Amino acid sequence: xxxxxxxxxxxxxxxxxxxxxxxxxxxxxxxxxxxxxxxxxxxxxxxxxxxxxxxxxxxxxxxxxxxxxxxxxxxxxxxxxxxxxxxxxxxxxxxxxxxxxxxxxxxxxxxxxxxxxxxxxxxxxxxxxxxxxxxxxxxxxxxxxxxxxxxxxxxxxxxxxxxxxxxxxxxxxxxxxxxxxxxxx
Amino acid sequence: xxxxxxxxxxxxxxxxxxxxxxxxxxxxxxxxxxxxxxxxxxxxxxxxxxxxxxxxxxxxxxxxxxxxxxxxxxxxxxxxxxxxxxxxxxxxxxxxxxxxxxxxxxxxxxxxxxxxxxxxxxxxxxxxxxxxxxxxxxxxxxxxxxxxxxxxxxxxxxxxxxxxxxxxxxxxxxxxxxxxxxxxxxxxxxxxxxxxxxxxxxxxxxxxxxxxxxxxxxxxxxxxxxxxxxxxxxxxxxxxxxxxxxxxxxxxxxxxxxxxxxxxxxxxxxxxxxxxxxxxxxxxxxxxxxxxxxxxxxxxxxxxxxxxxxxxxxxxxxxxxxxxxxxxxxxxxxxxxxxxxxxxxxxxxxxxxxxxxxxxxxxxxxxxxxxxxxxxxxxxxxxxxxxxxxxxxxxxxxxxxxxxxxxx
Numbered sequence: 001x002x003x004x005x006x007x008x009x010x011x012x013x014x015x016x017x018x019x020x021x022x023x024x025x026x027x028x029x030x031x032x033x034x035x036x037x038x039x040x041x042x043x044x045x046x047x048x049x050x051x052x053x054x055x056x057x058x059x060x061x062x063x064x065x066x067x068x069x070x071x072x073x074x075x076x077x078x079x080x081x082x083x084x085x086x087x088x089x090x091x092x093x094x095x096x097x098x099x100x101x102x103x104x105x106x107x108x109x110x111x112x113x114x115x116x117x118x119x120x121x122x123x124x125x126x127x128x129x130x131x132x133x134x135x136x137x138x139x140x141x142x143x144x145x146x147x148x149x150x151x152x153x154x155x156x157x158x159x160x161x162x163x164x165x166x167x168x169x170x171x172x173x174x175x176x177x178x179x180x181x182x183x184x185x
Numbered sequence: 186x187x188x189x190x191x192x193x194x195x196x197x198x199x200x201x202x203x204x205x206x207x208x209x210x211x212x213x214x215x216x217x218x219x220x221x222x223x224x225x226x227x228x229x230x231x232x233x234x235x236x237x238x239x240x241x242x243x244x245x246x247x248x249x250x251x252x253x254x255x256x257x258x259x260x261x262x263x264x265x266x267x268x269x270x271x272x273x274x275x276x277x278x279x280x281x282x283x284x285x286x287x288x289x290x291x292x293x294x295x296x297x298x299x300x301x302x303x304x305x306x307x308x309x310x311x312x313x314x315x316x317x318x319x320x321x322x323x324x325x326x327x328x329x330x331x332x333x334x335x336x337x338x339x340x341x342x343x344x345x346x347x348x349x350x351x352x353x354x355x356x357x358x359x360x361x362x363x364x365x366x367x368x369x370x371x372x373x374x375x376x377x378x379x380x381x382x383x384x385x386x387x388x389x390x391x392x393x394x395x396x397x398x399x400x401x402x403x404x405x406x407x408x409x410x411x412x413x414x415x416x417x418x419x420x421x422x423x424x425x426x427x428x429x430x431x432x433x434x435x436x437x438x439x440x441x442x443x444x445x446x447x448x449x450x451x452x453x454x455x456x457x458x459x460x461x462x463x464x465x466x467x468x469x470x471x472x473x474x475x476x477x478x479x480x481x482x483x484x485x486x487x488x489x490x491x492x493x494x495x496x497x498x499x500x501x502x503x504x505x506x507x508x509x510x511x512x513x514x515x516x517x518x519x520x521x522x523x524x525x526x527x528x529x530x531x532x533x534x535x536x537x538x539x540x541x542x543x544x545x546x547x548x549x550x551x552x553x554x555x556x557x558x559x560x561x562x563x564x565x566x567x568x569x570x571x572x573x574x575x576x577x578x579x580x581x582x583x584x585x586x587x588x589x590x591x592x593x
Contacts, residue, residue, distance in 0.1 A: 025223070025390060032223040032392045039223065041390040044329070066500040067579055068389055157223075 007061035009070040013087050014079030016052045019135035022161065023077070024056035027139060029157035030149045031060055040068040053083060060148070075146075077138060078104050079121070085109075098142055100134060117145060124176050133173035140174035144181025151178055214263040217398040226360045226387040227252035227294075230320050230380060231260060233364030234292050236401050239318070240266035241284035241291040243277040245299065249329045249384045250322040253294035274299045278306025278319070285315040286441055288432040290368055294320035297335050300342070307377050308343035311466060313441040314419070314428060316371035316406055318364070322382040330574025331384040333496055333547040339379045340525045346463040348470035350477055351379045351525035353495040357391035363522070369404035370477060374469055375427050381524070383547075385497040385576050406430045413437045420448040424461075425468035470526055478528040481520040484510060488517030490591050491535050492569070493556055494545040495521040497576050502545050504579035505586075514592055527555055536560035541591040543567040545582060565591070 010027070014020045021043050028039040043056040057073070059065050072092040077099075078084035084104045091097060094113040101118040110116065119141055122134040136158075143149050151174065158170050217236045224232070231253055234242070242261050244254040254270070261268045267284070271277030277293045284291040295303065300321045310317050321339060325332035340349045350370050352363040360382060367378040409416050409429035418439040421428045431437035440450045445462055447453040470477065483503055485491060490509075492502040499520045509516040519535060521528055535542060542564055544553035550570040557566045569585040571577050586592045 028390055029223040033221060038392055039390075041223075042385070043388065065391075066504045067576070068385065068497075068500065069576065069578070071578060071580070 006063060007059050007065060007070075008075065009073045010058045010060070010075040010077065011055060011073040011087055011090070012058070012077045012079075013053075013055040013083035014135075015083065016054045017132075018054070018079050019132065020054045020079065021056045023135045023139050024058045026136075026154060026157045026161055027142075027149065028058050028060075029160055030153040033160075034153035034156060035149060037062060038064050040065040042068055053086065055083065055087065077142065079134065079138065080104065081106060096146070098138060098145075100138065117141070119177070119180060121177065124180070125173055128169065128172050128176060130169055133169050136170045136173035137177035137180075140177025140179075141181045142177070143174070144178045151175065212263075212265045214260065216264045217395060217401065219395050219397045222393045222395065223390055224357060224393045225252060225390045226354075226357045226382065227322070228256050229357045229360040229393050230294070230364045230382065230387075231256040232393075232395060233361040234318065234368065235260060235264060235266075236361070236395065236398070236403075237365040237368035238290045238403055238405070239292050239368065240264075241269075241281065241289040242266070242293065243269040243271045243280040243284075243291070244293050244295065245271045245274050245277050247296045247299040249324055249387050250294045250296045250299070250320065250382075252387075253320055253322075257294075274302035275306065278303045278317075279309070281317050281319075282306055282310050282313070282315045283433075285310070285317050286313065286433050288430075290316070290318075290372070292318040292320065292368075294322070296322045296324045297332070298324075300335060300338065304342045304344070308345055308347075309443045310377040311343060311345065311347040312443045312446075314375040314466070315377070315441070316368075316375050317377045318367045318371055318380065319377060320364070320380045320382055322384060322387040324384050325572075326574045329384050329388065331497070331547060331576055332572070332574065333381075333383060333498065334549075334551070334572070335381065336495075336524060336546070336548065336552045339381055346467055347376075348467040349379060349525050350374070350376060350470055350523065351381050352523050353381045353521065354386060355496055355499045355520065356386060357389060357393050360386060361393055361395065365401060365403075369402065372404045372406040373427070374473070375406060375430065376466075376470060379525075381496060383497050408432070409437075417448045418450045419446060419462070421465060421469075424465055425472040426465065427469050474526045474528070475530055478521070478523040478526055478531070480522065480528055480531045483518040483520065485517035485519060485535075485538075488515045488538075489540045490514065490516045490586075490589075491539045491542050492516065492518045492545050492582070493521065493532070493535070493542060494518065495524045495552070496547075498545050498547055501577045501579045501582055505582040508579060508583060509586075509592065516592070524552060527559070529559055532556055532559035533561075536563040539564045541565045541567060541589055543569050543586060543589075545569040545577065547576060548572050565589075 028041045031037045075096045076091045093111045096115040098117045121137040125134040242257040281291040354363040371378040444452045445459040494502045544556045550568045553568045
């Protein structure tokens, strides 16, 4: 499929309240506004304010995106075990997986040749003073590994999408994740 | 900004200009957010409305249309407009009609179950020729699941005689563009216009480019220059014409009644007056069908098979077309920007050139009946339907088509 094959599908997943959708929005914003790419972000979540299953798919492409959802994802980010269990089967062979090492411990059913990244995002966020920033630690790490987007672009996208009082914390969290990715590289 | 022409020759001119200056001072934010955005569809509809000059919004909460009200409640007052949370949908649509008759560019937004409640207000808007814009974010399974099941209701919902204008955006960009256009068509033809949105695009974020304000075409209703003594509120210049507008509270004392009325606006039960009124009201839209119901053609020049779709379903259709064309199949897509008024001429032309016309829609198969009627047996027809709360994948469309020899 001409338009589909050039696109990358990233699924962010976890439970409601972890900032799963925000991760996809901030990354999409950075890619569209600062890298001039096309992105389509869709989402689903339970009617609970917190605690239900939550996922957001971000498709990124150099061309306009038609069908906005994919049966298989190139990259899966899972911030909780139940989310991992639900979505791991839609990760394609040879794709990439990012999980929170404390909250996703059972990595069975990972497809062959998957590049697995397991990092203590929630623990690092707690160290920064608020475990709610785990999503941004993961996003910073993700950015460092995939090279899809620069830190300055994420900072600028954050400013568009996060309330000012939480901006500093989120920027620190992104930087912590990014630094961790460099240390591993 | 758009008020300049309205004023010409009208009484109380000075008073209104004073009012405008005051309104100008209330504008704390830019009305048009020109630039590149990564924006949700519901927000894009709001920005389109504001760019078109919307200055009144009334609505009642319902998912997945809530972000329209949410953003309107912040943006509209900041550009000098009025936001009203109605006690229900009926209140909202009637407030929209009233604001429109007072001269405002007015809009409401709701989702399928809420759209049911709007029918009386829409019938009224048709009868008194009040420009108004309604966004219906279609949903199903009682929640935020995608569907195109309202496609017939958005035309035939209200009782009585009318030719509804319904625009069906396929993307976040079109939610902006088509909402601008909805206001322009509502003003031009003095009639309700529906923006037929869907969960899929309303809750999706995409690249949106908002042009500079002076690059966005804005149409305003034709305000009368006649005195109240000369003015006939429902007199048009032809059997399909649009009357000049006067506006409530300006000394014209018009009765805006849902009952049959004559050119003066007097309630008139006479069959001749009724027939005259309800010939003109549908005709003012139907006569301009080709202009209103534009279509986009993809790969149709050499095609023998056409997929016909509107709204979000156009997207997997083009993906499916690309796959089939890579396999050497001569397949094209016709995108209907405005399913209503029905693009009769475009479908007739299509049926003369194709071996197979397949309607692709996200419901049990509704609009397909109209397409089949218009094809009049000149070609084979097919229905590719899905009614599970999720947009078609290209693979599902290919699977549905695989049974047809024209595609094999």
